[in-house]
Amino acid sequence: MLDTPNTLTPAINSKTIATGKKILTGDRATGQLHLGHYVGSLKQRVELQQGNQQTILVADMQGLTDNGNTPSKVASNILNVVADYLAVGINPAQTTICLQSGVPALAELTMYYANLVSIARLERNPTVKNEIQGKNFGRSIPAGFLTYPISQAADITAFQAQLVPVGDDQLPMLEQTNEIVRKVNALANSEILVECHPLLSNVSRLPSADGKSKMSKSLGNVITLDASDQAIGQAVKAMYTDPSHLTIDQPGQIEGNVVFTYLDAFHPDTIFIAELKKHYQRGGLGDGKTKQILTDCLQALIAPIRARRQRLIADKGYLTEVLKKGTEQAKEESQQTLDKVKTAFGLNLL
Known part of the structure; x- marks a missing residue:
């Protein structure tokens, strides 16, 4: 199997886009969100929900890719992330907020796409390489972590997202998504999936206090959105x-x-x-x-x-209801994409 050559997908700014776009974004449920998230994406999401079809994914399954042995870290932060979304002004009446593990099509798409990507291509992904080094995995890399770009491609394509708000360190992930899109379209001999474009903010990477690294939950150098x-x-x-x-x-x-x-x-x-x-x-x-x-x-x-x-956060019943309603909407939309991909693979017998 040959990998598609890597080509740069043009990045655009939110100020230049028209309305009526499909947008997919999200966060891993591994901790509360912080100022880096706010200036890098959350503020932009509040603006983008006006006149666009925006889906935000609470990525609990992807949170397990480096927390598989401590799943409680992910489970305990799901509602924290939803609370952060609503607190900054994301409106569930305008934006679909859904739980990754509650949308079965995402896992199934990930499995299909995994057969189109080589291990060598995953290991060449600069974002994956840098994070593997930063986490000191060595050769003990969790398989889920290595295949993270495939899971992300499933998320983006399931909702036929045209725009994905990201930091510039995530651009290689979107390139890999578009490689998968082109391979699936070639199998289908039809444009059943759309290529996505990165949507960069003016501040794509906020430094930590010492200026030596970016503000990051995993590095513990954050100012959370409920900081005193x-x-x-x-x-x-x-x-x-x-x-x-x-x-x-x-x-x-x-x-x-x-x-x-x-x-x-x-x-x-x-x-x-x-x-x-x-x-x-x-x-x-x-x-x-x-x-x-x-x-x-x-x-x-x-x-x-x-x-x-x-x-x-004091009303967990409300947060759960918001997540449940959004997840049901996401299941319906993603199933339509899954049906097309299964047909492309010839797996539509039943």
Whole structure:
């Protein structure tokens, strides 16, 4: 079996898309969502639900790919993720929120697609390679983790998604999805699946406080969406700035300064931040002042989200009902795609 050559799928920005698109996105249920999720995707999802057909997947099965021995970590976070979605403004009346394990077509599609992809191709996927190294799997790689791109392809194609909001580190995953789409269409001799395009945000990767890695649940360096004012202040206080900016009167550098990276990402007044940068660069502005501005900004952003989230998480019956209703809708839609793929494989006897 030959693998389809890797070709770059053009990425687009949400500001340039028309309405009426099918969109698929989601998160693994391995912990609460955080500011990296918010600026990288959640904020965009709230905007995209207006006039588009958006499905958001709580990816519990994919959460097991590196938590198979501790499944309680996944099970205990499913409703946490749903609460995060609703708290930031995702509306279940406009967006289908569903549970991956509750949509049988996804697992079946994954099995069919697995027969179209070689182990060598999976191991060449840069996203998979980097995560394998980061998790120190060595050769003890869980099979589910290695085949993660195939499962993701099943998710995307099941809902015929045209757009997938992702960070730039996930672009190789979408390339592999489109390779699978082309192979299935070749089998069917018809365009039964659509190729997807990545939808990048302005901040696709938010750094951690030390600036050495991205904000990540697995690395434990996150500011969650229900963080207290005290926790936010402590996180900002620890942020990396310019190590050579020793006194207020000295000029400071913006590049690599995590505080300004966050101000660019979260502060609503871009003109004010532009002037703040100039002040910092010419000298006369201390790190304490810039960190206080960021602290105030993040506290103002998170406070209403935290309040809504606290009310939501106290009503687990409502969260479960939202997930159940969305999952039923997702089952119907994904079954239509599964029927077409089974026909392409000649497995439609019954």
